[in-house]
Amino acid sequence: MTLYEELQARGLLAQLTDEKEIADLINAGKATFYIGFDPTADSLHVGHFMALTLMKRLQQAGNKPIALVGGGTAMIGDPSGRTDMRKMMTVETIDHNVECFKKQMSRFIDFSDNKALIVNNADWLRNLNFLEFMRDIGSQFNVNEMLRARCYVNRMEKGLSFLEFSYMLMQSYDFYRLYKDYGCQMQFGGDDQWSNMLGGIDLIRKKEGKDAYAMTINLLLKHDGTKMGKTAGGAVWLDPDKYKPYDFYQYWRNVDDADVLKFLRMMTFLPLEQIDEMDKWEGSQLNEAKRILAYELTSMVHGEDEAKKAEAGAKAVFMGTGSLDTVPSVELKDEDFNENGAIDIITVLVKSGQCSSRSDARRSITKDHSISVGDKKIDDFTYEIKKEDIPEEGLLVKKGKKNIKKIVRA
RNA sequence: GGGCGGUUUCCCGAGUGGCCAAAGGGGACAGACUGUAAAUCUGCUAGCGAUGCUUUCGGUGGUUCGAAUCCACCACCGCCCA
Numbered sequence: 001m002t003l004y005e006e007l008q009a010r011g012l013l014a015q016l017t018d019e020k021e022i023a024d025l026i027n028a029g030k031a032t033f034y035i036g037f038d039p040t041a042d043s044l045h046v047g048h049f050m051a052l053t054l055m056k057r058l059q060q061a062g063n064k065p066i067a068l069v070g071g072g073t074a075m076i077g078d079p080s081g082r083t084d085m086r087k088m089m090t091v092e093t094i095d096h097n098v099e100c101f102k103k104q105m106s107r108f109i110d111f112s113d114n115k116a117l118i119v120n121n122a123d124w125l126r127n128l129n130f131l132e133f134m135r136d137i138g139s140q141f142n143v144n145e146m147l148r149a150r151c152y153v154n155r156m157e158k159g160l161s162f163l164e165f166s167y168m169l170m171q172s173y174d175f176y177r178l179y180k181d182y183g184c185q186m187q188f189g190g191d192d193q194w195s196n197m198l199g200g201i202d203l204i205r206k207k208e209g210k211d212a213y214a215m216t217i218n219l220l221l222k223h224d225g226t227k228m229g230k231t232a233g234g235a236v237w238l239d240p241d242k243y244k245p246y247d248f249y250q251y252w253r254n255v256d257d258a259d260v261l262k263f264l265r266m267m268t269f270l271p272l273e274q275i276d277e278m279d280k281w282e283g284s285q286l287n288e289a290k291r292i293l294a295y296e297l298t299s300m301v302h303g304e305d306e307a308k309k310a311e312a313g314a315k316a317v318f319m320g321t322g323s324l325d326t327v328p329s330v331e332l333k334d335e336d337f338n339e340n341g342a343i344d345i346i347t348v349l350v351k352s353g354q355c356s357s358r359s360d361a362r363r364s365i366t367k368d369h370s371i372s373v374g375d376k377k378i379d380d381f382t383y384e385i386k387k388e389d390i391p392e393e394g395l396l397v398k399k400g401k402k403n404i405k406k407i408v409r410a
Numbered sequence: 411g412g413g414c415g416g417u418u419u420c421c422c423g424a425g426u427g428g429c430c431a432a433a434g435g436g437g438a439c440a441g442a443c444u445g446u447a448a449a450u451c452u453g454c455u456a457g458c459g460a461u462g463c464u465u466u467c468g469g470u471g472g473u474u475c476g477a478a479u480c481c482a483c484c485a486c487c488g489c490c491c492a
Contacts (some may be wrong), residue, residue, distance in 0.1 A: 159488065226437095250446080257447045284445040318446055359457060360439090367454065368440040400440055 001272075002027045003061040007217075009272055010265040012054065014191040014216040017201060022186065022213050029062025033186035034178050036121075036171065036193075037105075038070035038078060039097030040086070043239035044104050046229035047190065049301065050220050052108050053267055054188060055116075059109065065116045066184055067105055068174060071098045072125025078171075079164040080151035081192045086164075098122070104238055108300070117182065121174050137173055140206045141199070149195035168199045175200025179212055191216040220266065223258040238301050244328050245302040249310035250402065252294035260289045268296040317396075317404050329394055329406040332387075342384035345371065348397060352405040370400045 004023035007013055016022050025031040035051050037044070044052075055065045074094045077086030089097075102118055109116050146152075146168060152160060175197070178184035187197045197214035204212045220228040229236045236251055237243040255263060264275050270292075278289045291311070299307035313326035330352040337343050346361040349371065355361035365371050365381045372378060373385060374395055385395070387409065394406040 157488085254446060257445090260447090284447085286447070287445055290447080314446080357457065359460090360455085362460090363454070364440075370440050402446060403439090 003029075003057065006272065007054075007057065011262060012217045012266055014218045015194055016215045017198070017213050018211075021211075022215055025186065025213070026058060026061065026063055031058070031186055032064045032066065032182060032184045033058065033188055034066035034068050034175070034184050035188050036068040036070055036073070036174065037101060038074045039094055039101050040074060040077075040089070041235070041237075042097050042100045043237040043242050044101060045235040045237050047220060047235075049238060050217065050267065051189065052105065053269070053300075054217055055109055057269075058188075059116060065109065066178060066182060067109065067116065067118045068178070069098050069101050069118065069120045071095060071120040071122030073121055073167065073170050073174070075122075075126070076163055076167045076170060078167050078196070079155055079160060080167075080196065081154060083154045083158055094122075100239070119178075121170075121177075124177055125170055125173070133169075133173075137169060137176075137203065140203055141169060141172075146199075151192060151195040168196050171196040172199035172203045175212065176203045176207060179204050179208070179210075185211075186213045186215065188215050188217065190219050192219065218266070220263075222256060223262075228255075228259075228263075240302055240306070245298055245306040246310045246313050246326060246328050248301065249294045249298045249307065249314065252297050253290050253314065254402070255290060255293065257286050260286055260293055264289065264293050264296075268293065269300075270296060324393060324396065324406055327394075327396070327404060327406040329408050331410040332390070332407055333410045337387050338384075340384075341387040343387075344381075345373065345378055345383040345385065346381055348385065348407060349399070352397060352407065354397065354399045354403055354405055364399055368400075370398075372398045 001009070002023070004027050026033075035055055037048055037051070055067065059065050071094055074089060074097070075091070077088075079086075098120055105111075105118060111118055146165070147156075149168070152165075155164075171193075175184075175187050187200060189197060194214070194216050197216070201212045201214055204210055222228055236248065240248075252263070261275065261279050264270065264278065265272070268275075278292070281289055295307050295311055298310050302310075309326035312322050313324070316322040316324045317327060330348075332343060332348075332351070336347070336351070345365065346355075346358050349355040349361040349364065350358055355364055361371075362381045365378055365383075369377065369379060373383075385407075389395070390407060390409055394408040396404055396406055398404045
């Protein structure tokens with residue numbers, strides 16, 4: 001099976017400018033391609049991770065990836081598929097985010113010996129001269145065409161600033177620069193980037209008279225079409241401090257039945273034959289597939305040790321076997337306890353992050369009846385936990401079945 | 411630049427002087443059922459020292475016993491005209 005066939009079989013491919021040409025180039029393992037990442041936060045999230053796995057698959061086949069970090073484009077904000085304008089970020093924030101991105105990427109992609117490059121478009125975008133750029137690059141773009149681009153449809157009703165409209169020019173210019181400076185002839189990315197990528201191809205053709213190619217991968221969507229990787233608290237981050245490995249594991253362990261196989265194909269590096277075997281599983285058997293999915297992804301993102309710990313923690317909580325060592329814990333210091341050496345349950349719930357406020361905690365106790373400490377259901381919001389009742393290995397505080405924290409004495 | 415319309419709680423969206431912490435829907439969270447699934451049904455969704463109190467309806471100031479609702483100014487946005 002060729003690399004191209006594998007990408008296809010994994011359900012990754014969305015749109016391609018020239019299927020045969022792209023297949024030949026990447027199968028031969030000689031291609032240089034790039035994927036852009038705009039540093040809109042101080043950590044990558046699962047959507048980025050998808051793109052990184054694609055990058056890795058191509059790199060393993062001998063192709064050379066360029067990870068383009070958008071320190072310049074982040075100053076504008078990509079309007080593609082959005083209904084509102086992005087928040088403006090300061091240069092300091094952007095540069096900080098760029099550094100965070102670089103660190104996370106290099107854990108996953110091999111940048112040694114020039115096997116992959118990481119570049120920042122701030123290097124060329126931030127010092128552009130407006131008039132020169134407009135004469136040189138802006139003149140190549142046709143507004144009528146741009147307005148027809150599907151990525152702007154949402155914004156046609158809500159309004160689109162010129163700043164954001166010009167995003168396509170910036171991304172096109174990136175591609176052009178990478179083509180000239182690194183011989184990069186392909187751009188890959190999420191399917192929402194299609195229009196921007198085509199812009200770059202046109203620019204290269206107009207300026208250089210040469211062909212370049214674009215390929216998009218399917219966005220990580222659930223079977224109902226909603227985006228994966230979003231939770232109440234925000235995105236599912238790859239940074240272990242922003243999103244605990246245990247929670248990361250649980251996130252994937254809890255995907256819908258209808259999505260497990262799809263995600264296994266798209267995200268993991270397990271052989272397709274093995275995944276096809278799992279495809280035959282049904283009903284509660286799928287729990288095993290989810291376990292594998294969660295383990296594989298946690299292992300890739302946080303390392304095998306963390307994956308094992310997360311799995312052990314899950315076993316302890318849901319099967320009642322094994323140690324509770326890896327359940328996310330909350331340390332209680334001496335000053336957290338009152339003069340009687342006790343701490344009230346509401347404070348604990350807020351401290352652990354399981355409830356967003358004292359009122360929320362109170363509701364969970366008196367209305368939802370969803371709080372339990374150890375094995376005891378708590379119905380009284382004045383309930384206190386005595387310091388000496390917290391065993392050395394910690395005490396489990398549960399909100400519902402899945403939201404579990406362990407409190408320990410500092 | 412001119413005319414008209416808009417800005418509501420996580421999101422959409424109702425509310426045009428007291429009965430408004432604000433309808434309805436979505437999402438999130440929780441309960442039942444399950445397989446740490448889905449579907450379904452139910453509850454819940456500003457804060458707090460909690461049968462009460464405090465803050466919230468773009469911003470500031472005003473009218474009023476009382477304002478999300480009325481007035482003035484400001485900001486931002488949309489549509490139409492230029």
